[in-house]
Amino acid sequence: MSKDPHRIVTGEEFGWKTEPLPYKSIPELFRLRVKELGDATMMRQKELGIWRSYTWNEVHAIVEEIGAGLVSLGFEPGEVASVLANTCREWVWCDLAVQSVGGVCNGIYPTDAAKQVEYLCSDSRSVYLLVEDDEQLDKYLEIAEHLPQVRRVIVFDMDGLANFHDERVISLDQLRELGRLHLKQRPQLIQERSNARDPGEVAVLVYTSGTTGKPKGAMISQNNIIAVLSGLSTTLYEGVERGGERIAFLPLCHIAERLIGAFIPLERGSVVNFVENPETVFENLREVRPHLFFAVPRVWEKIYSQVSIGLSEADKMQKLAYGWALHVGSEYAKCTLERRDPPAPLRWRYWLARTLVLENVKRMIGMDRVEVGLTGAAPISPELIRWYMALGIPLREGWGMTETTGGGTQTPRYGLKPGSIGRPGPGLQMRIAEGSNEILLRGPNVILGYLNLPEKTAETIDADGWLHTGDVGHVDDDGYFYITDRMKDIIITAGGKNITPSELENELKFSPYITDAVVVGDKRPYLVVLIMIDQENVEKFAQDHDIPFSNYASLTQTREVQDLIQKELERVNAKFARVEQIKKFYLLQTQLTAEDEELTPTMKLKRKLVEKKYAEAIEAMYR
Amino acid sequence: MSVVGSGAGEVILALANVESAYGPIKAIRGVSLKVRRGEIATVLGSNGAGKSTILKTISGIIDPSRGTVTYKGENITGLDPSQIVRMGLSHVPEGREVFPLLSVRDNLLMGAYTRNDRDAVARDMETAYTYFPILKERAAQDAGLLSGGQQQMLAISRAMMAAPELMLLDEPSLGLSPKLTRDIFEIVVRINRERGTTMLLVEQNANMALNVADHGYVLESGRIVMDDSCAVLREAEDIKEFYLGKKDTGVRGERRWKKKKTWR
Numbered sequence: 001m002s003k004d005p006h007r008i009v010t011g012e013e014f015g016w017k018t019e020p021l022p023y024k025s026i027p028e029l030f031r032l033r034v035k036e037l038g039d040a041t042m043m044r045q046k047e048l049g050i051w052r053s054y055t056w057n058e059v060h061a062i063v064e065e066i067g068a069g070l071v072s073l074g075f076e077p078g079e080v081a082s083v084l085a086n087t088c089r090e091w092v093w094c095d096l097a098v099q100s101v102g103g104v105c106n107g108i109y110p111t112d113a114a115k116q117v118e119y120l121c122s123d124s125r126s127v128y129l130l131v132e133d134d135e136q137l138d139k140y141l142e143i144a145e146h147l148p149q150v151r152r153v154i155v156f157d158m159d160g161l162a163n164f165h166d167e168r169v170i171s172l173d174q175l176r177e178l179g180r181l182h183l184k185q186r187p188q189l190i191q192e193r194s195n196a197r198d199p200g201e202v203a204v205l206v207y208t209s210g211t212t213g214k215p216k217g218a219m220i221s222q223n224n225i226i227a228v229l230s231g232l233s234t235t236l237y238e239g240v241e242r243g244g245e246r247i248a249f250l251p252l253c254h255i256a257e258r259l260i261g262a263f264i265p266l267e268r269g270s271v272v273n274f275v276e277n278p279e280t281v282f283e284n285l286r287e288v289r290p291h292l293f294f295a296v297p298r299v300w301e302k303i304y305s306q307v308s309i310g311l312s313e314a315d316k317m318q319k320l321a322y323g324w325a326l327h328v329g330s331e332y333a334k335c336t337l338e339r340r341d342p343p344a345p346l347r348w349r350y351w352l353a354r355t356l357v358l359e360n361v362k363r364m365i366g367m368d369r370v371e372v373g374l375t376g377a378a379p380i381s382p383e384l385i386r387w388y389m390a391l392g393i394p395l396r397e398g399w400g401m402t403e404t405t406g407g408g409t410q411t412p413r414y415g416l417k418p419g420s421i422g423r424p425g426p427g428l429q430m431r432i433a434e435g436s437n438e439i440l441l442r443g444p445n446v447i448l449g450y451l452n453l454p455e456k457t458a459e460t461i462d463a464d465g466w467l468h469t470g471d472v473g474h475v476d477d478d479g480y481f482y483i484t485d486r487m488k489d490i491i492i493t494a495g496g497k498n499i500t501p502s503e504l505e506n507e508l509k510f511s512p513y514i515t516d517a518v519v520v521g522d523k524r525p526y527l528v529v530l531i532m533i534d535q536e537n538v539e540k541f542a543q544d545h546d547i548p549f550s551n552y553a554s555l556t557q558t559r560e561v562q563d564l565i566q567k568e569l570e571r572v573n574a575k576f577a578r579v580e581q582i583k584k585f586y587l588l589q590t591q592l593t594a595e596d597e598e599l600t601p602t603m604k605l606k607r608k609l610v611e612k613k614y615a616e617a618i619e620a621m622y623r
Numbered sequence: 624m625s626v627v628g629s630g631a632g633e634v635i636l637a638l639a640n641v642e643s644a645y646g647p648i649k650a651i652r653g654v655s656l657k658v659r660r661g662e663i664a665t666v667l668g669s670n671g672a673g674k675s676t677i678l679k680t681i682s683g684i685i686d687p688s689r690g691t692v693t694y695k696g697e698n699i700t701g702l703d704p705s706q707i708v709r710m711g712l713s714h715v716p717e718g719r720e721v722f723p724l725l726s727v728r729d730n731l732l733m734g735a736y737t738r739n740d741r742d743a744v745a746r747d748m749e750t751a752y753t754y755f756p757i758l759k760e761r762a763a764q765d766a767g768l769l770s771g772g773q774q775q776m777l778a779i780s781r782a783m784m785a786a787p788e789l790m791l792l793d794e795p796s797l798g799l800s801p802k803l804t805r806d807i808f809e810i811v812v813r814i815n816r817e818r819g820t821t822m823l824l825v826e827q828n829a830n831m832a833l834n835v836a837d838h839g840y841v842l843e844s845g846r847i848v849m850d851d852s853c854a855v856l857r858e859a860e861d862i863k864e865f866y867l868g869k870k871d872t873g874v875r876g877e878r879r880w881k882k883k884k885t886w887r
Contacts, residue, residue, distance in 0.1 A: 134880050141874035160879030539653070539846075546690065548639040548655030550840065550850035551886065593883055 002477055006434050009479045011231065011426035014412070018230040018426045021267075024199045025222035027100040029229075029266050034060040037269055045089045045274040046284065059093065062176065064190050066097035069179030070128060071189060073152055077102030077196040080124045080205065083252075084108040084117060084139070085132035088274050090156040090172060091252045092262050094130045099203055099222075101189075102196035106205035106217070107253025109601045110136060111594040116215075118143040123452060124205055124217055125149055130172075133157040137169065144168070199223050202448055206255050208402045217451035218255075218402045227444035228259065228407035229267045231426040235410045236398070240371050242269050244291030247284060249275040251601050255406040256377050260294045278594075282306070286366035293370050296602050297380040298515070300373075300395065303365050304387055305512035305537055310364075325357035329390030336389070339415055358391050367393055374398055377602050379483065379502050381510040382418035389416075397421055399483070403460065403467055407445040409481050420480040421473075432475055438487055439473050440466040472500075489607060491522045497579045499527065501607075504582060507572040512537045513564060516605045519582065520618055526583040528621040530614055531565060532605060535591055538564070556587040584621040586614070632660035635789055635821050636681065636712075641690035643673075643680045650676040652845035653690070658789065658838075663815050663822040665832040665853070667866060668842035674825040675717055677842070678791045681823070682714040683707045694789070709737050713782040717793035717825075719774040721781070723767025727758055730766045730777055734784030744784065750818075751780035754810050772803040779807070783814060789821045790814070796828040804828065808835050829866035833857050841866075841886065848886040861886055 011017075023029040034056045042056040054062075070081065081098045083105065085091050091107075098105040106124045108117055110132065117139045121129060129150050131137050140153050150168070155161065158171045183189060197203075199222035207215040248261030265272045270292070275284040281299070311322055332350040335342040342350065362368040373388060373395040380397060388395035399421035400408030409430070411422035424430040428443035446467045449457030461467050472490065473483040485500035492498055501519035508517040508529065515534045521527035535552065538561055542549050549555040556562075565585060573581045592599050598610055611618065636658040643651050651673040658664045668674045679685045681692055683704040692700045699707055704714075713734075721730050731751060735744045752759035755776040761769060766777055775795055782790055792811065796804040812835050814820050826832035833839060833853045841849035841862070849856065856862050861884050863869045872878050 134875075134878070138873045138875060138878065138880075144874075160877075163877070164875055543640055543642070543653040543689075546640045550655055550847040552848075554850065590887055591885065593885060595883060 005474060006432050007475075008429050008431045009424055009475055009481075010429050011235070011424045013479055014423055016231065016234045016423070016426040018227075019233055021226060021230050024226060025099070025194070025203070026225060026263060026266065027096065027194050030060070030063070030096055030100070033266055033269055040269075041271050043089055043092065043272045043274065046276045046280075051273070051287075054089065059096075062093050063096045063100060064183060065176040065179035066093055066172070067101040067179065067193070068182040068186075068189050069175035069177075070097065070103070071101050071193065072178045072182040073128070073175075075101060075103055075128060077193065078104065078201070079128075080104045080106055080126045081128040081130060082106040082108050082121055082124060082126040083130045084110060084112075084136045085130070085156065085252075086110045086277070087248050087250065087252050087257065087261065088132065088156070090130075090132070092272070095204075095252070095258075095262060101193040104202055104205055106207070107251070107258070108207075109251055109253050111251075111601055112139075113595075114139040114142040118146050119214065120207060120217075121147050121150060123214075124207075127151050129153045131155055134160045134164075137161070141166075199226070202451075204258075205451060206253065206258065206402050216453060216456060219448040219451055220255075220405050221448055224405040224445050224447060225259075225263055227427060228405050228425075229263065231407065231428075232264065232267065235412075235425055236372065236374065236396070237268065238413045240292075244268070244270045244371070245273060245288055245369075246270050246292055246294075247273045247275065247281075247288045247290045249278060249281045249284075250294075250296065254377070254602065255400070255402045256294070256296075259406040260292075260374070282366070286364075289366050289369045291369050292372045292374065293367065294374040294376070296377045297375055297384070297509070298378070298603050300375055300380065300384055300388070301509060301512075301515075302534075303367075304384060305534065307361060307365065308512055309537055309540060321357050322361070325353035326387075326390050328353040329358055329392060330386060333386065333389035333392075336414065337416055337418075354392060362391060362393065367391075372396060376400065378604055379506050381506045383510055385416075385418040399471075399481070401469060403447050403469070404441055404443075405445040405447060407443075408441065417478075417480050420476070420482050422481065423479050424481070430475075430481065432473065433468075436487070437472050437474065437484075439469045439471045439481065439483070441469060442466050491519065491527070493521050493527070493579070494523055494525045495579060499580055504529070504572060504576065504580065507575060508568065511568040511571075513541065513568060516603075518605050518607050518610050520611060524622060527581065528584045528586070528618060529569070529582045530586050530588060530605075530610055530617070532588045532592065533561070533565070552591045553589040556589050562587070586617045586621060588614070632662070634658070635660040635695060636823065637693040638677070638681070639691050639693070641677070641680055641687045641692060643676050643685050643687045645676075649688075650845060651680070651842075654842070654845070654847055655690075656840050656847060656850070658821060658823050660788075660821050661815075661819055662837040663812070663824060663835055665824045665826060665836035665839045666842050667826060667829050667832060667839060667856075667862075669827070671844075672842040673845045674842055675793055678714060678793050678823070678825055681707075682712060682791060684714075705737075708785055708787075711786070711788040712791070713785045713787040713789075714791040715778050715782045715793060715795065717797060719771075719778040721766040721769070721774050721777050723765065725766055726763050727766055727769070727777060728762045730781055731758075731784050734781035735786075737785055743786070747784055747786060751783055754813065755780060772799050772807070775799065775803075775807055776810075779810065779814075783818075783820070787820060789823065792822060792824045794826055794828075795824075796826065796831060804831060811835065829862070833862075833867075843884075843886070848884075859887065 037056045039055045041053045042059050044051045044053045081103050083091055083094050095105045108120050137155055153169045154172055154175050156172045202219040203222045204220040205217045207217050246265055250257035252258050273288045275281050328349045332342055370393050373393045376398040385395050396411045398410050400406040407425050409422040409424055430441050433440050442465045470487045471483045472485050472487050475481050485502050491501055504519050505517045508514050513534055516532045518530045547558050547560045634657045638656050641654045666674050680687050683702050686701045738744055795807050808831055815822050836853045839853045839856045840847050
């Protein structure tokens with residue numbers, strides 16, 4: 001008999017357990033690790049082509065200086081400091097420093113425009129702003145008069161600012177100098193300050209990207225963060241040794257990288273490597289060869305398409321070998337998925353495939369040491385997971401959101417079901433709401449609420465503590481959850497058919513030629529789709545097939561590229577029912593970057609915005 | 624591809640997916656562009672973008688590893704430079720490359736090497752002298768003794784002596800004073816207007832090039848990223864910032880950091 005589809009599912013049902021942790025906050029955890037690991041490397045950052053290392057002791061000294069520096073300027077417990085920087089060492093230093101002196105740390109996306117910076121600073125009532133360089137500083141200067149509550153701005157990198165003098169602005173070095181002086185007078189300062197606040201109070205602010213309306217500031221407490229950390233060793237890190245290398249490149253203002261690039265390495269004692277800049281991720285990946293690699297689906301897709309494009313230039317023998325090895329790899333992965341012991345001949349063939357081909361492919365993409373591959377923040381195509389599994393990279397999916405401090409479900413190391421987001425982590429309860437089929441979650445990782453928005457908070461977290469996630473899905477008898485779509489994204493066509501656009505979109509995105517897609521069709525006679533092409537791969541296609549093009553727009557307009565996408569569309573349509581067929585498509589003609597309003601900082605198209613902005617192109621598809 | 628371009632006539636030159644390499648280094652990675660009869664087209668790009676390589680590929684000095692060059696409807700990919708010159712396409716190379724030990728007059732005659740119509744050659748020589756009177760004054764002097772600007776004048780005149788329908792100009796402003804640059808560009812425009820010679824101009828001096836040309840392409844690491852009429856290009860944000868040096872200096876009054884190029 002099948003189980004109740006609306007029952008409460010917990011992580012403990014599968015033997016996942018929370019472990020008691022010997023600390024109550026991130027600053028406490030940091031000090032503990034400094035004591036244990038001392039002169040071992042804590043982080044690296046590539047600077048002018050050389051990886052510069054920092055030991056735990058060094059970072060500890062820096063963090064105390066920054067913290068004391070802020071206090072000497074008048075930073076009070078519970079006040080907010082905002083960091084406006086790309087993912088870099090200083091980001092983490094400042095985060096630790098602010099938390100260590102009882103402050104609240106908020107992150108602002110470095111791609112945000114001045115206007116957004118103004119909103120986030122005012123809404124969070126930031127009194128200090130820690131900025132990366134002159135570029136970010138200029139954003140502040142543009143809006144400085146609207147931010148009277150900001151007392152000082154601290155700049156990490158003063159290059160290009162030699163002639164700039166403004167009493168509101170000091171360099172990070174100056175701040176550290178102030179901190180050093182202050183520490184001489186009050187050596188116990190950090191210790192005293194660290195107990196200034198209760199771990200149940202807000203410690204971190206994370207603004208949700210807000211595809212509609214203004215971003216909302218999620219208030220996260222130390223208890224929330226610790227709740228997530230306490231469930232790690234039996235789930236994500238099951239059977240994985242402590243330590244290891246990590247590579248951080250996603251924005252640290254996003255809860256996912258904040259956890260995986262900053263907080264979790266503290267717990268696990270692993271080395272974090274910060275990339276040079278967002279464009280060098282793949283190169284840095286090959287240099288670092290991380291043990292755990294976390295990326296959004298877009299990056300996993302990019303790596304996959306690099307391999308497949310690279311393969312198209314290989315000779316016949318290599319192609320055959322790759323095809324064979326991948327086939328063996330997928331058979332082997334299938335056994336793992338079904339938790340069967342692979343038969344001896346398969347084991348032998350797999351060994352051969354690995355030695356001859358698969359290990360080389362993994363080395364080529366810098367993943368030969370990866371023990372845990374993790375994807376999250378957006379849906380991923382099951383086919384992509386199968387491909388990585390066949391290569392021998394266990395790609396696991398995690399689902400969480402800002403409102404759950406990033407914690408949520410996790411696909412288990414063994415018994416992974418592609419297409420599912422996995423099972424609830426330990427300490428959590430999850431269920432599917434009756435009627436709406438919305439996924440609900442309750443646990444110690446659920447945020448305190450949204451800053452300044454008590455009504456929105458009450459709408460999202462109900463009186464019984466259930467967080468309404470906005471994701472619609474179902475749970476199977478084994479306790480695996482599946483997301484079908486975002487609640488507000490579901491399309492009801494004019495014919496009355498309910499369609500979950502993300503299923504179609506994910507299939508489309510699996511094509512190496514398609515980066516992102518937005519399916520439209522609410523109250524319309526049929527479905528259409530807006531597509532963002534993968535520039536590199538489509539350019540290569542055009543060049544290989546002698547299709548003349550000049551700029552990006554002309555590339556999207558060529559007959560052959562239109563045909564190519566049409567073929568990809570037909571491939572996807574073949575997998576779906578007749579009512580779910582996408583009839584027409586439109587290729588976006590501008591190449592979008594993270595600075596553009598159409599994309600979220602994790603480079604996903606914002607559905608509502610894109611639908612509005614390209615309304616004319618959409619209308620044209622219904623004519 | 625855009626079809627803008629003032630006075631747009633038939634396409635006289637078309638490159639389709641041209642790739643050229645120096646050994647293992649690909650200098651141009653798939654360039655497609657069109658030049659219409661009677662217009663001045665320009666290719667802008669920074670050092671090493673592949674501008675000169677495009678011209679060398681067109682005039683046959685380099686054979687492309689891929690793609691086709693079509694001139695007056697004929698496929699001239701991989702043809703010998705001497706054949707291409709005979710079809711009415713001359714190349715004014717970067718750094719002038721005049722024959723230093725020949726007189727100015729002989730340099731000009733070298734330009735007319737492929738022609739047999741003596742009277743017409745003599746007429747063209749006179750025209751060259753009216754464009755650049757200084758060359759007439761120095762007609763008997765060795766070309767190596769000319770100043771840089773005069774050598775550039777000579778190089779352009781020499782190319783003109785082949786009576787080309789299409790002239791490729793590789794950075795005529797290189798190493799010249801602003802005044803000389805202006806003078807030379809004035810003549811380039813006159814040659815285009817008076818003789819109807821189509822021009823494909825490669826320049827780092829974007830300001831000059833965008834003012835004289837009708838249609839422009841922007842080349843960035845071997846690929847074309849912008850393709851539009853010069854009137855439009857002059858107003859494009861990225862062109863202003865990266866090529867014309869006009870930028871919004873922000874609140875501080877000085878800005879060092881660069882915006883991200885989007886080429887829109």
